[in-house]
Amino acid sequence: MGASGPPDTSGDPIGAIKAAPRLSARKLPHMPALDGVRALAIAAVLFYHGGIPSLPGGFLGVDVFFVLSGFLITSLLLNEYARTGAISLSGFYWNRARRLLPAFVTMLFVVATFASLFMQDSVASTWRDLPWALDGLSNWWLVLHQQSYFESIGRPLLFQHTWSLAVEAQFYALWPCVLLLVLPVFGKRALGLLALVLGVASAAASLFLGAHLSLASSESVSHLYFGTDTRSMGLFLGAALAALWRPAAAPAPGRLRLALNLAGLLPPAALIALFFVIDEKAAGAQWVVGFPICAILTALLVVAATVPGSAIGTLLSVRPMRWIGERSYGMYLWHWPIFQATRPGIDFPFVGPYNLVFRLLLTAIVAEVSYRFVEMPVRRGALERLWSRIRAMRPRALRWAAAGTVGALMAIGATEAVLANRAIESYKATLQAYVIPLAPPPMKTGLGSAPAAHRGGPVRRQSSRERGMVAMLSERRQAVLTAPALLVGDSVMLGASQWIAHSLRVVKTDAVVGRQAMTTLDVIESMASAGRLEPTMVIDLGNNGTVEEPTLRSMLRLLKKCDQVVIVNARVPRPWQDGNDVLMARVVPQYSNAVLADWYNASAGHPEYFGPDGVHMDAAGAQAYTHVIVTALEAKAMRALAHAKHAQKAAPKKPRPFLPRDPFNPDGLESIAPARSADSLEKQFALVASWQNRR
Numbered sequence: 001m002g003a004s005g006p007p008d009t010s011g012d013p014i015g016a017i018k019a020a021p022r023l024s025a026r027k028l029p030h031m032p033a034l035d036g037v038r039a040l041a042i043a044a045v046l047f048y049h050g051g052i053p054s055l056p057g058g059f060l061g062v063d064v065f066f067v068l069s070g071f072l073i074t075s076l077l078l079n080e081y082a083r084t085g086a087i088s089l090s091g092f093y094w095n096r097a098r099r100l101l102p103a104f105v106t107m108l109f110v111v112a113t114f115a116s117l118f119m120q121d122s123v124a125s126t127w128r129d130l131p132w133a134l135d136g137l138s139n140w141w142l143v144l145h146q147q148s149y150f151e152s153i154g155r156p157l158l159f160q161h162t163w164s165l166a167v168e169a170q171f172y173a174l175w176p177c178v179l180l181l182v183l184p185v186f187g188k189r190a191l192g193l194l195a196l197v198l199g200v201a202s203a204a205a206s207l208f209l210g211a212h213l214s215l216a217s218s219e220s221v222s223h224l225y226f227g228t229d230t231r232s233m234g235l236f237l238g239a240a241l242a243a244l245w246r247p248a249a250a251p252a253p254g255r256l257r258l259a260l261n262l263a264g265l266l267p268p269a270a271l272i273a274l275f276f277v278i279d280e281k282a283a284g285a286q287w288v289v290g291f292p293i294c295a296i297l298t299a300l301l302v303v304a305a306t307v308p309g310s311a312i313g314t315l316l317s318v319r320p321m322r323w324i325g326e327r328s329y330g331m332y333l334w335h336w337p338i339f340q341a342t343r344p345g346i347d348f349p350f351v352g353p354y355n356l357v358f359r360l361l362l363t364a365i366v367a368e369v370s371y372r373f374v375e376m377p378v379r380r381g382a383l384e385r386l387w388s389r390i391r392a393m394r395p396r397a398l399r400w401a402a403a404g405t406v407g408a409l410m411a412i413g414a415t416e417a418v419l420a421n422r423a424i425e426s427y428k429a430t431l432q433a434y435v436i437p438l439a440p441p442p443m444k445t446g447l448g449s450a451p452a453a454h455r456g457g458p459v460r461r462q463s464s465r466e467r468g469m470v471a472m473l474s475e476r477r478q479a480v481l482t483a484p485a486l487l488v489g490d491s492v493m494l495g496a497s498q499w500i501a502h503s504l505r506v507v508k509t510d511a512v513v514g515r516q517a518m519t520t521l522d523v524i525e526s527m528a529s530a531g532r533l534e535p536t537m538v539i540d541l542g543n544n545g546t547v548e549e550p551t552l553r554s555m556l557r558l559l560k561k562c563d564q565v566v567i568v569n570a571r572v573p574r575p576w577q578d579g580n581d582v583l584m585a586r587v588v589p590q591y592s593n594a595v596l597a598d599w600y601n602a603s604a605g606h607p608e609y610f611g612p613d614g615v616h617m618d619a620a621g622a623q624a625y626t627h628v629i630v631t632a633l634e635a636k637a638m639r640a641l642a643h644a645k646h647a648q649k650a651a652p653k654k655p656r657p658f659l660p661r662d663p664f665n666p667d668g669l670e671s672i673a674p675a676r677s678a679d680s681l682e683k684q685f686a687l688v689a690s691w692q693n694r695r
Helices: 033-049 058-084 089-118 120-134 138-144 160-211 218-226 233-244 254-264 266-277 286-305 311-316 319-326 328-341 353-379 382-392 395-435 464-482 491-503 517-530 549-558 577-590 619-650 678-694
Strands: 009-011 016-018 484-489 505-511 536-540 564-568 594-597
Touching: 033 058, 033 266, 033 286, 033 311, 033 319, 033 328, 058 160, 058 233, 058 266, 058 286, 089 120, 089 160, 089 328, 089 353, 089 395, 120 138, 120 160, 120 395, 138 160, 138 218, 160 218, 160 233, 160 286, 160 328, 233 286, 254 266, 254 286, 254 311, 266 286, 266 311, 286 311, 319 328, 328 353, 353 382, 464 619, 484 491, 484 517, 491 505, 491 536, 491 619, 517 536, 517 549, 549 564, 549 577, 564 619, 577 594, 594 619
Parallel strands: 484 505, 484 536, 536 564, 564 594
Antiparallel strands: 009 016
């Protein structure tokens, strides 16, 4: 495979790659419509990562790239084998490295340096993940690290998107060797059937794991999305298509062309509809079915787009689509770190459509720079010309050049290490104030919310009925706020735990950084089995990822014997926030002993409550967070008392003798009209509580 010369048609996983033309009787033709398919795929990925709520299945754009990669790479290898009777592994690997690595390594270096300078919260994870990204194993690192693609509090990993490039790199490493073993003995048809079987096996693995996901660990969730075995179906289906099908050389005649044109519109329409239908927030792992469906639809789209003269092929070949497709590799490389550095409302003041437009424009500009000044020069032989110059240098000059290069690399490495170390230490100091329990106020003024001081005005003397209700309410409130309480949550709960203990009788706090809803359920289940639940349970949910309804209901069923259960909803600038809060608002009131502490609405319009990440709280936020929990418990106590009094009123009463009204007690018990509902009684209790505060 030639290393220099004008670009030829090749297939890169993401982005249009043009390799050098070959002298052959049947060279692989350039298929510009596939650039349009790449454009559709990268658009789905960009809009999905941009937070477009109406495109929940945009993550399937990566599977479109997988099918294209398998199809084009296998087509190139088969074309070489048909012409030469052999496959040059060294030539293949050199061409893949020459086309992919320059832009990839540039992105890694720029992002790591930028993180050290401006994103201190991501420095440690970025430098930790860098070796895995370089060696093409980042997907398995994410599996072992149990990093969910859909769930991450704080800034997501800056190199997380390299998982798909790792899957393809592993395919590139092994698939040519399989061709060398299969083609000489069994032929191209057998190769296609083998690829089809491997694709079906990968689909079966993902569907099986998805069907058992509700009982799986978080490692299985990561394995399902990032695993090479569960995500290779698109690569193998594309390879099978290349082995079993070849684009026609001439357009179809007459009516057949019309029928093909009409049929060719179905795959892109169905594929786009799939992006809108599949939702990763669906119960269980229903979104897993999108993997094989997307792969099949993409294979059909490749067939339709490469038919000569097809309508869909012409539509996908228009210049804007080709421009995006040719730069889609760079867009994919750069969009993720750019999006994580420009989070709306956190890193940049722009929110909504303005932020998305800004991010897309910045991604397009950086991708264009990468395409013009990194990718294309290398594809046109810049590395080969550099190597020729090096070989032509005199020995003494070569030694000086080598020494200078080594010295420059060492200086760059030392500078990067110093910057990274300083950023990590600085971030640790900053983070310490938000992930450890915040110090409570210096003096404890009493349980619950302090009564408001009465400011002037006449104070009406309370009746005996009012004094009785005040005493009853105060007793109930005191019982609720002094009952043993157990706090369960993540770093948000941990940070506010001492403030909560200042207002409630907290006997234990079980909160760790990054805890997911499934893990919280496991913790509560373990506590329930050991008999370690307390009368008051305060649960913080929804900060670290999607909360599924079965998980929430299982949690509340385990806590049904507790007197009070407080579920605190989420204020976290992440895509899953709204769905989690809507779910909790709907489900929690259905359980009589549970109450929702609405932290989302209580913290709305109060950026001063939060630290730099917009999630963890400072002292003012911890105080407000505690107030929300105490208020929810007080409201729960009031409602319970109101319902009890209403039930007492509704119960049949024994007849009692007539007692004349005491003329000296006009405000006695009988002079107050009975409550007609629990709601009206609750209003009376609220009125009485205001009397207590005025005293």
